[in-house]
Amino acid sequence: MLVIKLGGGAGIDYEAFLDDLARLDEPAVFVHGGNAELDRVSKRLGIEPRHVTSSSGQSSRFTDRETLDAMLMVYCGKINKTLVEGLQRRGVNAVGLSALDGRIAVGRRKPAIRVIEDGRPRMLRGDYAGSIEAIDARLLTLLLEAGYLPVLTPPALSHEGEAINVDGDKLATEVAVALGADQLLVFSNTPGLLADVKDESSLVAAISLANMAEAGAMAQGRMKKKVQAAQDAVERGVGRVVFADARIERPIARALEGDGTTISA
Amino acid sequence: MLVIKLGGGAGIDYEAFLDDLARLDEPAVFVHGGNAELDRVSKRLGIEPRHVTSSSGQSSRFTDRETLDAMLMVYCGKINKTLVEGLQRRGVNAVGLSALDGRIAVGRRKPAIRVIEDGRPRMLRGDYAGSIEAIDARLLTLLLEAGYLPVLTPPALSHEGEAINVDGDKLATEVAVALGADQLLVFSNTPGLLADVKDESSLVAAISLANMAEAGAMAQGRMKKKVQAAQDAVERGVGRVVFADARIERPIARALEGDGTTISA
Numbered sequence: 001m002l003v004i005k006l007g008g009g010a011g012i013d014y015e016a017f018l019d020d021l022a023r024l025d026e027p028a029v030f031v032h033g034g035n036a037e038l039d040r041v042s043k044r045l046g047i048e049p050r051h052v053t054s055s056s057g058q059s060s061r062f063t064d065r066e067t068l069d070a071m072l073m074v075y076c077g078k079i080n081k082t083l084v085e086g087l088q089r090r091g092v093n094a095v096g097l098s099a100l101d102g103r104i105a106v107g108r109r110k111p112a113i114r115v116i117e118d119g120r121p122r123m124l125r126g127d128y129a130g131s132i133e134a135i136d137a138r139l140l141t142l143l144l145e146a147g148y149l150p151v152l153t154p155p156a157l158s159h160e161g162e163a164i165n166v167d168g169d170k171l172a173t174e175v176a177v178a179l180g181a182d183q184l185l186v187f188s189n190t191p192g193l194l195a196d197v198k199d200e201s202s203l204v205a206a207i208s209l210a211n212m213a214e215a216g217a218m219a220q221g222r223m224k225k226k227v228q229a230a231q232d233a234v235e236r237g238v239g240r241v242v243f244a245d246a247r248i249e250r251p252i253a254r255a256l257e258g259d260g261t262t263i264s265a
Numbered sequence: 266m267l268v269i270k271l272g273g274g275a276g277i278d279y280e281a282f283l284d285d286l287a288r289l290d291e292p293a294v295f296v297h298g299g300n301a302e303l304d305r306v307s308k309r310l311g312i313e314p315r316h317v318t319s320s321s322g323q324s325s326r327f328t329d330r331e332t333l334d335a336m337l338m339v340y341c342g343k344i345n346k347t348l349v350e351g352l353q354r355r356g357v358n359a360v361g362l363s364a365l366d367g368r369i370a371v372g373r374r375k376p377a378i379r380v381i382e383d384g385r386p387r388m389l390r391g392d393y394a395g396s397i398e399a400i401d402a403r404l405l406t407l408l409l410e411a412g413y414l415p416v417l418t419p420p421a422l423s424h425e426g427e428a429i430n431v432d433g434d435k436l437a438t439e440v441a442v443a444l445g446a447d448q449l450l451v452f453s454n455t456p457g458l459l460a461d462v463k464d465e466s467s468l469v470a471a472i473s474l475a476n477m478a479e480a481g482a483m484a485q486g487r488m489k490k491k492v493q494a495a496q497d498a499v500e501r502g503v504g505r506v507v508f509a510d511a512r513i514e515r516p517i518a519r520a521l522e523g524d525g526t527t528i529s530a
Contacts, residue, residue: 041338044310069343073306076361077342078334081420081428084365089426095367095404096341100349101360102413139360139413146407148367155346161354163346 001027001144003181004252005172007188008033008079012246014086017187020252022090027144029175030094030151032083033168034075035061041074042067052115052124058225060129062113063165068128068155071165072098075153083151095143096151099132100163102139105156105171107132109164130164132156132171135178173229173238182239185255186226187246192261193219193227207263209234215263230263240264266292266409268446269517270437272453273298273344277511279351282452285517287355292409294440295359295416297348298433299340300326306339307332317380317389324486325394327378328430333393333420336430337363340418348416360408361416364397365428367404370421370436372397374429395429397421397436400443438494438503447504450520451491452511457526458484458492472528474499480528495528505529 002024006017021030039049047070050062063071080096087094099105109130112123143150154171155163169186176184195202197220207215212231219227230241244260245251254260267289271282286295304314312335315327328336345361352359364370374395377388408415419436420428434451441449460467462485472480477496484492495506509525510516519525 041310045306046309069347072346073338073342075342076346077338077340081337081341081363081365082334084363085422085426085428088365088368088422093367096363096365098346098349098361100346100353102358103353138411142407142411146403148404157350157353161350163350 001179001181003029003031003172003176003179003184005031005169005184005186006033006246007168008035008037009189010036011189012187013248013251014083016249017246017251018083018086018090020250022087022092024252028149029140029144029179030083030149031168031172031175032079032151032153034079034153037079038071038074041078042070045070052113052117055114055116055121061165062124063128064126065128068163068165071155072163075155080151080153087149087151092149093147094149094151097139098153099156099166099171103136103157104139104152105132105166105174106134106136107156107158107164107166109158109160109162128155128162128164130156130158130166132166132174135174137175137178140175140179167225167229169226169229173233176233176238177236180237184230184233184238184241185252186230186241186243187251187255188243189245189247190223190243191245191259192243193223204261207261209265234263234265266444266446268294268296268437268441268444268449270296270434270449270451271298271511272433273300273302274454275301276454277452278513278516279348281514282511282516283348283351283355285515287352287357289517293414294405294409294444295348295414296433296437296440297344297416297418299344299418302344303336303339306343307335310335317378317382320379320381320386326430327389328393329391330393333428333430336420337428340420345416345418352414352416357414358412359414359416362404363418364421364431364436368401368422369404369417370397370431370439371399371401372421372423372429372431374423374425374427393420393427393429395421395423395431397431397439400439402440402443405440405444432490432494434491434494438498441498441503442501445502448521449495449498449503449506450517451495451506451508452516452520453508454510454512455508456510456524457508458488469526472526474530499528499530
């Protein structure tokens with residue numbers, strides 16, 4: 001069992017990715033994001049994307065209800081269904097879902113977050129974001145056993161029954177752990193973890209749990225979260241995690257052959 | 266087994282509708298549209314909705330690829346997932362799907378349509394619209410048997426694997442026939458079929474197949490399509506079809522109690 005995560009960054013070759021996914025001959029869950037497209041559509045809708053810095057220094061998108069609605073449109077609507085359409089065109093019987101559907105992922109909403117704005121701490125209310133606390137794998141298992149390819153995207157569901165923005169890598173990790181996946185492949189618009197973020201030839205080929213601290217120190221920006229999520233996945237039983245490039249031909253086959261950064265016990 | 270269709274027109278009380286749906290104690294498939302919201306969002310995105318009149322006199326939305334993308338955003342994203350969120354909040358384990366997912370509805374795309382513009386006939390190309398030719402009820406049955414409530418919306422899938430805009434009432438009809446539903450309840454922002462479209466008290470309470478021609482002659486605009494679809498459903502084995510009002514409290518219970526227009530053999 002594979003869990004395959006595709007980020008929503010610029011430069012991704014979706015056609016090559018779907019071609020490769022259609023050639024895969026083992027059961028898989030396909031998880032995707034949609035950040036870059038959400039920014040584009042928000043701008044067209046006249047919603048200014050708002051990124052905030054938490055008191056711990058992490059940057060994230062502030063998801064007010066209007067932004068959440070835009071997220072439903074872009075992640076669950078345009079991107080999810082365009083991927084399903086592309087897979088169906090290639091003969092793959094895909095089923096597109098959000099983590100709301102069938103309560104796949106339930107988590108805790110943090111309605112107020114402590115942020116730093118203009119150097120000062122303040123509380124920001126009305127955020128529809130949270131962290132995943134439980135996975136119900138029943139729907140995914142039902143679909144996999146019937147031969148469907150689940151295509152899954154945020155948001156998740158809060159305990160109070162609200163849609164909440166959750167991190168896509170975290171969603172993929174939690175699903176991989178819940179399903180006992182052999183491998184979790186995490187694709188984005190970089191070749192993997194780079195020792196020097198400006199030099200794509202400085203790829204780190206392998207990390208073990210023993211040298212995670214070193215890898216964590218190397219990682220910049222969003223890659224920090226990815227490294228944490230990968231460590232978490234391996235510690236909780238996923239065979240290996242691979243960070244791999246989605247801008248190339250045969251991206252999935254190449255990741256399975258050993259390209260990218262492999263994280264294992 | 267019930268199939269419940271909710272239109273996307275103005276004035277619908279979604280909260281009352283979901284409250285009532287959550288009280289239902291028999292298996293159901295919930296089908297919805299999203300026309301009014303699609304017009305609103307299209308306008309915000311700077312896409313001018315284009316309605317065309319076919320050579321046979323029927324008015325329909327012209328769905329170029331940009332409009333289809335907006336439709337994916339509104340129908341499959343915002344509306345479908347907001348309904349799923351509302352049902353989950355009420356304790357109903359809903360699963361939101363388009364008719365692309367699991368190839369629920371496959372049909373024929375008509376890439377060119379003959380329209381009348383400024384009184385003259387012309388061929389218009391690039392339409393992503395079509396008619397449903399086959400239902401694969403396997404995914405819906407799988408979900409119903411596992412206790413989920415499927416929430417289904419257009420588009421459907423063409424034989425060539427493209428998303429195609431299909432009529433929501435037609436989708437509900439085809440699903441009701443394929444599942445052998447006892448009843449198909451069709452909700453919109455009118456009390457049912459009116460003898461005089463301007464007088465809501467002129468409700469026609471019952472139509473049988475014997476007086477369908479009369480009912481067809483009474484129906485105006487979109488109601489013509491609804492009457493045709495209802496006749497089709499009853500002729501193909503659905504126990505009865507009810508046209509009912511979605512602007513009121515307990516809309517589903519009242520339709521089951523006999524409010525609205527009932528069409529039966």
